[in-house]
Amino acid sequence: MSSAELTEWMAYEKIAGPLGGARQDILNAILTAVVANTARGKKGRASKPKDFLPKWDRDRRMDWREMLATVKAINRRMGGTDTTRKKQE
Known part of the structure; x- marks a missing residue:
């Protein structure tokens, strides 16, 4: 894999989330919420999987110029x- 291809995959992963098994981030968020809820005590707030799920797209879309600058x-x-x-910068 060339440096350029690795850079493209890294930029893609920053936007779309981690590569690998299908949505392992959701599975891990569910598991983490279960563990947190077993340790919270009776008066603590119940954790939800979304509390542990990263936001991969940062709630906004970059235009192509921002993507190119990042890459x-x-x-x-x-x-x-x-x-x-x-040169596009």
Whole structure:
């Protein structure tokens, strides 16, 4: 896998959530809520899975310019090379 492809996958994961098993984040949120509820005591507030579920899209959509800037920044941090013909920044 090239640095550019890795950078693209990292940017995708930041927007869409982790790669891997189908929605393991939901499964882990459910499990964490169960464990938290067993330890909360009788007067504590009951936890819900959504309390432990990360928000992957940050409640907003980036336009293509923001996405490109993010990908280029990650690429630079990882020592990648920008091979685009026209600089868009």
